[in-house]
Amino acid sequence: MFIRTEKLSYTYMPGTPFAVKALREVDLSVARGSFTVLLGASGSGKSTLLQHFNGLLRPREGSIHIDGAPLTYRRGELRELRRRVGLVFQEPETQFFSETLFDEIAFAPRNFGLSPLQVEERVEQALHQVGLTDPALKQRSPFHLSAGQQRLAAIAAVLAMQPRALILDEPGAGLDQAGQQRLLSLLQQLNRVAGMTVVVVTHRLEQIVPLADHFLVLHRGRLVLEGSAGEIFSQQKVLQRCGLSLPPVMRLMQVLADAGLPFSPAIHSLEEARREINRWQKKVTSP
Numbered sequence: 001m002f003i004r005t006e007k008l009s010y011t012y013m014p015g016t017p018f019a020v021k022a023l024r025e026v027d028l029s030v031a032r033g034s035f036t037v038l039l040g041a042s043g044s045g046k047s048t049l050l051q052h053f054n055g056l057l058r059p060r061e062g063s064i065h066i067d068g069a070p071l072t073y074r075r076g077e078l079r080e081l082r083r084r085v086g087l088v089f090q091e092p093e094t095q096f097f098s099e100t101l102f103d104e105i106a107f108a109p110r111n112f113g114l115s116p117l118q119v120e121e122r123v124e125q126a127l128h129q130v131g132l133t134d135p136a137l138k139q140r141s142p143f144h145l146s147a148g149q150q151r152l153a154a155i156a157a158v159l160a161m162q163p164r165a166l167i168l169d170e171p172g173a174g175l176d177q178a179g180q181q182r183l184l185s186l187l188q189q190l191n192r193v194a195g196m197t198v199v200v201v202t203h204r205l206e207q208i209v210p211l212a213d214h215f216l217v218l219h220r221g222r223l224v225l226e227g228s229a230g231e232i233f234s235q236q237k238v239l240q241r242c243g244l245s246l247p248p249v250m251r252l253m254q255v256l257a258d259a260g261l262p263f264s265p266a267i268h269s270l271e272e273a274r275r276e277i278n279r280w281q282k283k284v285t286s287p
């Protein structure tokens with residue numbers, strides 16, 4: 001198991017009248033090479049949980065294990081952890097600080113003490129991975145890129161560390177349809193081709209379900225569901241109680257399943273639904 005939490009609890013501003021219990025005894029695991037989607041209504045603790053995965057937050061109670069060893073939060077260990085587990089914040093472009101795109105991507109590799117040539121290689125590779133291949137872009141201000149390019153640049157800045165896992169907090173938020181699509185195919189490629197472990201918070205279920213093999217659902221700081229698409233989306237009542245709205249196709253499949261027809265609520269796309277309905281129709285109309 002790559003990441004495992006054990007009774008992880010976290011409270012903001014503990015011991016004050018403003019204390020907020022954001023995570024409550026969360027037990028979960030993320031396998032190496034898996035593609036995990038973290039779901040939950042706003043305020044359910046998703047961002048708080050992600051920040052534990054690369055050591056930005058430290059559990060108040062419970063523990064996190066990476067590669068089987070519990071985190072001890074020593075400085076050297078944290079530095080290594082942040083290199084291995086790259087975290088892309090929500091609206092990451094708000095944290096740009098360099099004058100050029102090149103410098104923005106080069107920041108982490110330079111910090112590792114790589115030679116200028118190695119730094120350049122890392123930058124080239126990261127920009128290539130996210131598809132920002134126009135050489136003119138490198139000397140542009142990262143602030144002057146389009147919204148979609150900025151998001152890709154922020155991901156490239158994390159990829160330049162060559163992490164083994166990529167954790168993304170609502171990476172598609174605010175992007176148009178084309179930007180969303182680009183982003184999803186990038187994540188799919190990083191997971192399937194580069195073998196990277198991906199954990200992502202997103203509300204775009206219809207698009208993400210075919211990519212993901214593992215789902216986690218948080219509700220008010222508790223982990224209420226964990227499993228495959230089939231296991232999660234057959235629990236639509238629970239999901240609704242958690243404040244999650246499901247794509248209409250999934251809801252329709254649930255209605256049909258409730259009526260006793262052989263459809264799985266994990267059918268997430270119109271094309272798949274059409275195929276399944278055709279198959280069923282052939283079966284019931286064949287003599």
Ligand SMILES: Nc1ncnc2c1ncn2[C@@H]1O[C@H](COP(=O)(O)OP(=O)(O)O)[C@@H](O)[C@H]1O
Pocket residue numbers: 012013020021022040041042043044045046047048049
């Ligand atoms: N820096 C903070 N200080 C105090 N409370 C916070 C802070 N960040 C988040 N919270 C609270 O913790 C809970 C979980 O927040 P968060 O992890 O951001 O949820 P999500 O990402 O699912 O929307 C919410 O009640 C939120 O108001």
Ligand SMILES: [Mg+2]
Pocket residue numbers: 046047048090169
């Ligand atoms: Mg959040």
